[in-house]
C-alpha cells in the first residue's frame with residue numbers, strides 16, 4: 001500500500017446471479033461493480049457519486065465485507081487492503097471470524113435511518129451492540145461509552161432507554177452515527193446518510209460528521225446521488241456509471257470543471273444551476289440508465305453519451321490521467 005493510504009480497493013468486481021425458470025437456475029448476472037479501484041488517503045473525505053443502481057452501496061458493503069454473508073450467491077473478486085496496527089490486511093481474504101477482529105476499524109452508516117435501526121432495541125442497546133461483538137468491554141464500561149457517544153452526537157444520555165420510533169429522522173441518523181463510532185473506527189463509509197432527511201436537517205448532520213471526523217481523526221467515504229451534496233466536504237470525488245468509475249479528481253475540480261461527458265451531465269442535473277458552468281456546456285442526458293444486466297458493449301455510457309462515436313462500441317475505456325490528480329475514462333476528452 002502507498003504510505004499515505006489507509007484503504008486500497010483493487011479491481012473490485014461484484015456480480016449477483018439472476019435466477020429464473022422452474023428450478024431457479026442462474027439465467028444471467030448483474031455486474032453491479034465491474035472492476036473498481038479506489039484509494040482512501042488517511043484523513044480525507046472521498047465523495048462517491050452516481051445515479052441510482054450504479055453500484056455505490058455495493059462498493060460500500062463489499063468493502064466492509066458484509067456482502068458475502070448477506071448475499072451468499074454473490075461473486076466477489078478483487079482486493080480490499082486495510083492498514084491496521086498489525087500490518088496491511090486484505091479484508092476479502094478473511095473468514096467471518098477473522099473479519100470480526102477488524103470490523104470495528106471500518107464502519108458504515110446507512111441511507112435510511114427509519115429502517116436501518118432495529119425497532120425492537122432501545123437506543124442504548126443499538127449503540128452498545130457493536131461493542132459486544134468487537135470489543136472485550138465490560139457492561140459498566142459499555143454503558144459509559146454509550147452515554148458518552150450520545151453526547152458526542154448531540155443527544156442526551158438519558159435518551160438511551162427510548163426506542164427509535166420516538167426520534168425524528170435527523171435524530172435517528174445521529175443514533176446511527178453514534179453506533180458507527182462506538183468501536184472507534186478509522187474509516188466510516190457514509191452511504192447517502194442525509195438523502196432521506198429534510199433539507200433543513202441535512203446540513204446539521206453533515207456538519208456533525210465533519211466535526212466528528214476531525215475530532216476522531218476519521219477517514220470518510222461519502223456516497224451521494226448528487227454532486228452538490230459532496231462538493232463542500234470532499235477532498236476528492238469519484239463519479240460512477242454502471243459499475244465503473246468514469247472520473248476521479250479533486251472535489252472543486254470535478255464540481256467546477258468536470259471533463260467526462262457523464263460527470264458533465266450529472267452536474268447539469270444539479271437543481272440549482274451552477275453559474276460557473278456556462279449554458280453551452282450544459283448537457284441533458286437522454287434515455288434511461290441501462291441496467292447492469294444489459295450493459296452496452298464497449299463504453300458503458302455510449303448509449304447516452306452526447307459525443308459517442310461508432311468506435312466506442314469496440315473498447316472499454318480505462319481511467320487516464322488528464323492532468324495531475326485528475327483522471328477520466330474517455331480517450332476523447334481533455335482537461
Ligand SMILES: Nc1ncnc2c1ncn2[C@@H]1O[C@H](COP(=O)(O)OP(=O)(O)OP(=O)(O)O)[C@@H](O)[C@H]1O
Pocket residue numbers: 016017030031032050051052053054055056057058059071225291292
Ligand atoms: N443483493 C442483491 N441481489 C441482486 N442484485 C443486487 C443486490 N444488491 C444490489 N443489486 C443490484 O446491483 C446494482 C447496484 O446496486 P447498488 O445498490 O449498489 O446501487 P446504488 O448506486 O447504491 O443505488 P442507489 O443510489 O439507488 O442506492 C443494481 O442493479 C442492483 O439492483
Ligand code: SF4
Pocket residue numbers: 261262299300301302303305306307308309312317329330331332
Ligand atoms: S468513450 Fe465514447 S461513449 Fe464513452 S464517454 Fe468517451 S466518447 Fe462517450
Ligand SMILES: [Mg+2]
Pocket residue numbers: 056057058191
Ligand atoms: Mg445505494
